[in-house]
Amino acid sequence: MPARFVTPDQSDEFFWRSGADGLLRFLACASCGRIHHPPVPRCPYCGSRDVAPRPVSGRATIATYTVNRQPFMPGFEPPYVIAIVEIDEDPTVRLMTNIVGCEIDDVHIGMAVDVTFEESGEWFVPLFTPRLTPRLTPRRQPPAS
């Protein structure tokens, strides 16, 4: 597990602590309802200062990704997937992240993913893993009656 270099300040400590209860949070506006990222003290959409962390579902979609194959950073052993995911509640809110829990070759644009957290010191780093979707159709058609 790499040492992840997390350097929050007052504005985004909540973001990096949020995973302690398994939930991903963004700043949300009490006035217009929208979430935004990275967190700023004034809603970028309506100007309200009434903003506070709000949990989201943790569901997201891979907008794009790269497989990094070069050892650019100590502790990060290539190859690994760096992705930009779009948050289901507002796809204009994106996170750069890693896709874990699957084969690298299975990762694709449009893939549905769910948040999972990796503890790194006192922080909870949001990573994403392919969603295990319940099968929508029965494996076999029931016999015609």
Added chain:
Amino acid sequence: MTNAMTEEPLERRAVISGIGQSEVGRRLLRTGLDLTIEAVERAVADAGLTLDEIDGVSTYPGTGGPFGGASGADLHDALRLRLGWRDGGLETAGQLGAVHKAVLAVAAGLARHVVVFRTVVEGSGNVLRPGGAGAGGALPAQMRYLIPFGAGSAANWIACYAQRHMHEFGTTREQLGAIAINGRRFAAMNPKAIYTEPMTMDDYLGVRMISDPFCLYDCDAPCDGSTAVIVSHRGHEPSAPHGVAHVNAMGTALRGRPSWDQFDDLTTMAMRDSAASLWERTDLGPADVDVAQLYDGFSWLTMAWIEALGFCGRGEGGPFVEGGERIGLGGTLPLNTWGGQLSSGRLHGFGFLHEAVLQLRGEGGARQVGGAEVAVVAAGGGPEVGCLLLTRGIR
């Protein structure tokens, strides 16, 4: 020119009256200031000036920026300049922002001859700088949401855009390769180039991957070197021994979010708006451009600039460069005629600027584009971009 613009754009008062470049190499073990002074002395002489006449200094990024170099203050003091104006910084329209600001300073009368430079000592960086490159320190805000995920290189961030471009438009690795091969072909005609041995498509496709879809040859070559230009008031034109390049228009717009991961369209970058703002300030258009110098810190950035500047439609950059004929010396848009950063070294935008002026002066030698009257120069990627339209005479 837009109807809203009733006066001549201010940048038309400025010209590039001189260019100079230091020795360029992979590992020169010379300090940034040493290289800078060499480039500046050459540029000042090239402009038919003396150091006493230099009254402005502008640089990107100045103190503390990436890839080492020298600050404006370093140069100011070393040459004991007497300045009317000095500027440097990272928070501008990419590397060419230093030129934009110099042009404005000249147009405003704050200075008459501004030396603008960019110096990199990346090749020798780990030796010259205690602690090596990227040692220690807290992360700038823009990096805080990238670094924890092992996305430590611009290769990773830009690869994400390239991958999305491929997904939406069917762009191929061979098409990216056409940009790298084109650069290598021109580098063979540039005595200062880093890599000059011929590159085939098989070479390109066979080299190791760095960050999909980028292979080693999609990534530019770190180097040491300094490039300087002199931005002068156009009144200096009759005294400039090698002629001047007129500044016809500047592209400065940064209309989207200044972010690598939050920008609204993952198939383009801030160049979309930078290029649009360039064309809003001139009656010239993409069809008037004779030679293009478009940043290739990574091959895909060049493709994004080609689309942004309107040389083809959105998403059509791949077919545009495919095969390389269109962007070669005899093509409709000769591209990166000095070899680009992929083959001639990461001079961080200023290699393109130097070459554009050389081409407009007709001094390109073997790589000269016949009858080059209009050149576009673009630098940067992600949220840090800027561009310039230069012309041989007043247009």
